[in-house]
Amino acid sequence: MSSQTFVRAVGRPVPKASQGMDLDLGPVVHSAILRSTLHRYRREADLTQEFVARHLEWSPSKVIRIEGGQSGIRKTDLEALLKLYGVTELREVERLLDLARSARERGWWHRYQGRLEPTFLSYLGYETGASFIREFQAAVIPPLLQIDEYADIIAGNQIDDGTDRALTVEVTRRRRETLAWRQRPPRRLYLLDEMSIRRHVGIRIDPGVMPRQPAHLAETVETDPSVMIRVVPVSSGAYAGMNGAFALLQFQDGLLDEVVYREGIGVLPAADRRVLGYREAFEAILEDALPAEDSLELITAVAEEMR
Incomplete structure (x- = not known):
């Protein structure tokens, strides 16, 4: 797998691929990319899940569910996380919001649930x-x-x-x-x-x-x-x-x-x-x-x- 190429933006490394989002990838992959990115940003900010939950007045389980993919993430919650992690570059914020929207969609396989x-x-x-x-x-x-x-x-x-x-x-x-x-x-x-x-x-x-x-x-x-x-x-x-x-x-x-x-x-x-x-x-x-x-x-x- 190719290594990540990064560009510098507001003190945070942002993947070069953030310049656009491949809509072909589907909601499961978009959700996984979003969760992985949020987990990476939290670790780079040197914050624990417990601190994030306490600062945002959430339950610890909510942070765990978001990063683990057990629940979706609302726009306001995502924006709150990104602000806490110091991610303010507009293009990157928009990319992650797009990923969150796509992650809530239903893939073709959902009809077989x-x-x-x-x-x-x-x-x-x-x-x-x-x-x-x-x-x-x-x-x-x-x-x-x-x-x-x-x-x-x-x-x-x-x-x-x-x-x-x-x-x-x-x-x-x-x-x-x-x-x-x-x-x-x-x-x-x-x-x-x-x-x-x-x-x-x-x-x-x-x-x-x-x-x-x-x-x-x-x-x-x-x-x-x-x-x-x-x-x-x-x-x-x-x-x-x-x-x-x-x-x-x-x-x-x-x-x-x-x-x-x-x-x-x-x-x-x-x-x-x-x-x-x-x-x-x-x-x-x-x-x-x-x-x-x-x-x-x-x-x-x-x-x-x-x-």
Whole structure:
């Protein structure tokens, strides 16, 4: 992730990216950027949460909820915090007010509340605003690379958790479309196990699903320069990460630290000690993977074999 570049304003370092706000990032990322910025300004002012609460005549829990994202922040409260922290540069104040307004909006994933796991909905919010997505999948093709027929079959073979099959396919399609519509789509790097492209998913239903799926992978890599796929060959033997898929998300201009998502665990913030382990695991898997060109050749060859 690129380091932050700062400009000096009224005794406070202000991120260069504060000159504008990328509306593509969505409310979850805007909220996280706002919370991170407020936390940084408070620490730079050498103030404790207890002092802030006492000075503003708030309850200590209110400051904790604001910085922790458990509650939104009103315009008057935000202005009071910024004044206390010595942040008076007009452009920066307006940026943070814009972030607060955006954070109160509803993302496209909100319509699925009560129908999908809250931890997954939170991940969708982060994914929508990521600038670099790194994902490892051992058993299946990553959802953002799945064709609809493949996604439908995979959804139909999941252990029954009460999630509607058609809903899973719908959300997968919406995720793909959302990233494609962004003004600056994220870069994406996928690590796949060779068996995920060789497994003849759907052979008892529609034998044509494979090879269409690996052919779609090859076409995506060839036509979209923001996407790279690396395949871990079976000849590599055992390798780090075989026990489960995970994703690492980075964000533009270093305004938000990298987060990790793993199904069943949820989104892990950068401060979580487990994040380093996932970073190291991804790099270790990457070392075992074929080069990009060889991976594309293998994917193309598998598609031809399945035909």
